[in-house]
Structures are given as C-alpha cells and as structure tokens.
Amino acid sequence: MAHPVQTEAEVVESAPAGAYRRLVLRAPEAARRVRPGHFATLAVGGGTSSMLLRRAFSIHRADVEAGTIELVVAEHGPGTRELVRSRVGDRLSLIAPLGTPFPLPEGPVSALLVAGGYGSAPLFPLAEEIKRRGGQVGFILGAATEARLFGVEAARALTQDVLVVTEDGSAGLTGLVTEPLAQAIKAIDATVVHACGPMPMLRAVTGIAEELGTRCWTAVEESMACGVGICMTCVLPVVGEDGVSRFVRSCTDGPVFDGAKVRWADLGTVPADLEGAAAMGVRG
Structure with missing residues (x-):
C-alpha cells in the first residue's frame, strides 16, 4: 500500500x-x-x-x-x-x-517483462530489484514504431535477453509483443511475467501466460480522474481471493493486478454475477 x-x-x-x-x-x-x-x-x-x-x-x-x-x-x-x-x-x-506496486519475489525467479510503448517505464527498477534478489530477467519491448519504443538500451544493459517488436517493422521483429511471447517464456524458463501497456495487450499476454502455467502480473492502463480512490471512474471487474467478482479501483487496488483475476472480457460492462449488480438493476 x-x-x-x-x-x-x-x-x-x-x-x-x-x-x-x-x-x-x-x-x-x-x-x-x-x-x-x-x-x-x-x-x-x-x-x-x-x-x-x-x-x-x-x-x-x-x-x-x-x-x-x-x-x-x-x-x-x-x-x-x-x-x-x-x-x-x-x-x-x-x-x-x-497505487499498489508489483509484488517482489522473496528469492530468485526468472521473470519476463513485457511492455508496449512507454508502458515499459516502471519495469526497469523492477528488473533491477529482481536481479538484486538473485533472479534473472528478459524483456519484450514493443511499439507501433521505433520512435515510440522506450528503454531498449536500458533493457540491454540489464540482460542479453531482449526482444524488440514494432508493428511497422522499423525496429526488431515485425508484429505485436504477443507473437514471440510464448517462445520467450520458454526460452528463459520464466516463472512469472510482468506486463504494462494497453489493455488489449495485457489481456492477450495474460491469456498466453495462463496457457503455459506462468503467473502474470499486469499494470493496467485505466483512465483515472482522481487517482486516490474517491471518484470510482477507474473501476474494473476482478475476481477476489474468495472467488467473488467485484468492481475494484485501478488507482488504489491496482494498478498492478494478477492478470488471471481480471475479467478482461467484461471490461466496460457490469457483469450480471458481479457483487452488487442486482442493486444496479442488472439481470442475467
């Protein structure tokens, strides 16, 4: 906190x-x-x-x-x-x-850090902390164009395992960060993925990580009006530890969430099974 x-x-x-x-x-x-x-x-x-x-x-x-x-x-x-x-x-x-920061491992882990555009900004101190605790890191950094990449040289200073992906092919591989993701997870035997970027990217990254049995922490990019938990404009549906789905605030409960707990397909909606949905007049 x-x-x-x-x-x-x-x-x-x-x-x-x-x-x-x-x-x-x-x-x-x-x-x-x-x-x-x-x-x-x-x-x-x-x-x-x-x-x-x-x-x-x-x-x-x-x-x-x-x-x-x-x-x-x-x-x-x-x-x-x-x-x-x-x-x-x-x-x-x-x-x-x-907000709530990325959880830090208690010991050595192999972590893959994935970002779109300047979403990579918070990942470098995270990588340094993981390495300080004896772990290893890899990066996939993507953007629409080379100019919109951020931190490529900083990533390369931390590890040789850096993949660069641009949608127009102006730098690195051509495509999206999700395309080499599964192979990169396997290449460094990653036990955890940390991702930051646009919501569709986070949804796709979480899905691939889940298929491979890899934990995925996502820093969501949700619009915030106040940033301190008052206005409730940045809520999204998340499954709690008790299995109950609730709207939670990205600014205080997040922005970092366990990707497997976020109901990505229901963003922008009020799911009928959400706690409190009945009071909002939502019917299944």
Missing part, C-alpha cells in the same frame, strides 16, 4: 526520450516511498486552470539519494502538452507514490 505525499516538486531536468519527454522532479519525501509499479499524478495549468483533473503517470525511477522522481510523459492533449513544455525550475503539484 502506498503512503503518498503531496508536494510542489521542482523540475530539475526535462529531456526528450524518443517520442516522449522525461521529467525529473525533486521530491525527496515521495522518492523515499516509491516501489516499482507505483504511479504519480501531476496538476496542470495552475490554480486557475480549467483543467481540473490531474494526469497520472507510472513512476520510471526514484533516486533516494538525489531526492528525485522520474516520469515519462507522452503528449496526448492540452494537459500533457503543457507538461512536456515544463522547464527546469518550474514547480509542479505532485502526489506520489500512488
């Missing part, structure tokens, strides 16, 4: 990273609390802005000694456009760390 702090974080570095922007923010108290898989939210536009909602980003890295947090930002609209134009010395309202 995260213990977030809200602070005015100073931008100490802003640099391009392929198609993305890497922001380094000074936030010492937050940096001390970050674990791989946590995320952060940033306010945009200042106190008088019409852009009321914060923007959520996976935390790429936290440097406790420097007291900094690194985020990777993709420009999608007016809010993120403003963030990518941040300059050194600017101050941004930050809440971090948020």
Whole structure:
C-alpha cells in the first residue's frame, strides 16, 4: 500500500526520450516511498486552470539519494502538452507514490517483462530489484514504431535477453509483443511475467501466460480522474481471493493486478454475477 505525499516538486531536468519527454522532479519525501509499479499524478495549468483533473503517470525511477522522481510523459492533449513544455525550475503539484506496486519475489525467479510503448517505464527498477534478489530477467519491448519504443538500451544493459517488436517493422521483429511471447517464456524458463501497456495487450499476454502455467502480473492502463480512490471512474471487474467478482479501483487496488483475476472480457460492462449488480438493476 502506498503512503503518498503531496508536494510542489521542482523540475530539475526535462529531456526528450524518443517520442516522449522525461521529467525529473525533486521530491525527496515521495522518492523515499516509491516501489516499482507505483504511479504519480501531476496538476496542470495552475490554480486557475480549467483543467481540473490531474494526469497520472507510472513512476520510471526514484533516486533516494538525489531526492528525485522520474516520469515519462507522452503528449496526448492540452494537459500533457503543457507538461512536456515544463522547464527546469518550474514547480509542479505532485502526489506520489500512488497505487499498489508489483509484488517482489522473496528469492530468485526468472521473470519476463513485457511492455508496449512507454508502458515499459516502471519495469526497469523492477528488473533491477529482481536481479538484486538473485533472479534473472528478459524483456519484450514493443511499439507501433521505433520512435515510440522506450528503454531498449536500458533493457540491454540489464540482460542479453531482449526482444524488440514494432508493428511497422522499423525496429526488431515485425508484429505485436504477443507473437514471440510464448517462445520467450520458454526460452528463459520464466516463472512469472510482468506486463504494462494497453489493455488489449495485457489481456492477450495474460491469456498466453495462463496457457503455459506462468503467473502474470499486469499494470493496467485505466483512465483515472482522481487517482486516490474517491471518484470510482477507474473501476474494473476482478475476481477476489474468495472467488467473488467485484468492481475494484485501478488507482488504489491496482494498478498492478494478477492478470488471471481480471475479467478482461467484461471490461466496460457490469457483469450480471458481479457483487452488487442486482442493486444496479442488472439481470442475467
């Protein structure tokens, strides 16, 4: 469970990273609390802005000694456009760390880390922690084009087992990350898969991992309005430890879930067997 702090974080570095922007923010108290898989939210536009909602980003890295947090930002609209134009010395309202991080193994494991685009951002500190505990890692990094890949060289610095896949063939293999997935799991004898990226990708990765009997942890990309569990806009149906399906919040119960527990086929719906569905007027 995260213990977030809200602070005015100073931008100490802003640099391009392929198609993305890497922001380094000074936030010492937050940096001390970050674990791989946590995320952060940033306010945009200042106190008088019409852009009321914060923007959520996976935390790429936290440097406790420097007291900094690194985020990777993709420009999608007016809010993120403003963030990518941040300059050194600017101050941004930050809440971090948020969410439930990736579970860490107690001992050595063989882990395959799979990502689409800048979804790879939180996977590198996770890989470092797995290796620190005596394990080994492999990566499959995919994107639509070479420019939209993130962290390929960082992955290669951690392991020789790196597969790059682009939909247009501009780098590595041509296709989707799911196409070499089964072979990659077998190649490194992976006992666990960690994945982050678009929801259709996570659904497919989970399905392949399940077929091979491999545990799969997924960091979901669900739209969040508040990021702190109040607004209930980021709910998705998940099977609980008691076997009962419930809506849970991606921002607090996630963003990391056991992929086998997420009801991927029912995203965007209210399943009739969901706890509380009857109260919502849903009939089977």
